[in-house]
């Protein structure tokens with residue numbers, strides 16, 4: 561792109577860019593970049609480099625590492641089980657590009673479909689809203705809902721990529737959408753971006769201040785590169801920011817938003833008993849109004865939170881995570897079998913620290929990823 565062998569001026573430019581060892585300056589700069597486990601891109605020079613461009617970049621990396629550490633199995637802390645989450649999908653012209661194939665927009669829509677399914681399994685008390693921003697405007701494709709069909713329809717109806725997204729419009733709409741959500745609910749915004757520019761009608765810093773005042777947490781996953789204002793927005797609101805390296809990395813970054821996040825400090829102070837009702841025969845148990853809405857949801861008349869017992873049971877394991885099983889001390893007792901699948905255990909096994917039950921490593925992984933309870937604990 562920069563050079564053309566037939567063009568003298570370009571050849572001179574190439575000479576300036578080329579280093580003594582035959583590599584370009586940008587190649588050396590890229591080689592020094594490192595991606596931490598949270599997906600934050602930073603200078604790879606390490607922690608002792610002092611102030612500089614890398615110092616700003618590392619800031620988000622530290623935050624995302626903190627989130628990873630907090631979500632480690634076995635660490636019990638308060639989590640926002642009732643989640644209100646606004647998805648903002650970039651529909652700017654940059655989403656037309658064919659990397660990852662078939663196009664960024666089709667790729668993101670497909671990833672979101674799978675992610676929504678995983679989200680409602682892991683956090684059944686969630687509600688999601690879909691916004692699309694492109695051509696300088698932001699459109700609400702689906703209001704906050706816990707029902708999958710309108711969300712999937714919204715992903716099918718993403719506008720064709722055109723123009724530039726408007727981060728300010730998107731943030732303002734997300735703030736308006738989450739402003740009246742109950743105090744015990746999380747207020748999360750997940751931005752999925754590919755554009756490197758934004759077109760805003762005013763100062764986006766005012767919108768960021770308003771979002772922070774309303775306790776919004778903004779997370780962003782960028783498909784192309786780190787953009788300063790996006791990262792600033794995430795850091796200000798206590799969210800995470802990451803740049804996807806490829807399709808698999810994007811999937812990993814998006815999956816990190818399936819587990820319920822740590823409860824916002826402000827929300828922790830406000831947490832109290834939350835009245836909930838279990839509707840029978842599509843009737844609200846408090847005011848007996850017909851509840852045509854999907855469960856979980858709110859009664860349209862008395863605003864009682866309507867859930868099913870299974871939703872609470874499925875959310876519960878996030879609050880009391882199963883502790884990690886350490887490797888059992890060798891040698892194992894003779895003729896011992898796995899407490900999960902009854903396979904004879906030969907060399908080594910994982911041991912439950914509570915009941916001392918022994919498990920093969922396959923069962924250990926299954927128990928922690930799917931079951932969330934030890935099968936041999938009393």
Ligand SMILES: [Zn+2]
Nearest residue numbers: 844847859862
């Ligand atoms: Zn009611």
Ligand SMILES: [Zn+2]
Nearest residue numbers: 898901920923
């Ligand atoms: Zn087993």
Ligand SMILES: [Zn+2]
Nearest residue numbers: 912915934937
């Ligand atoms: Zn056990």
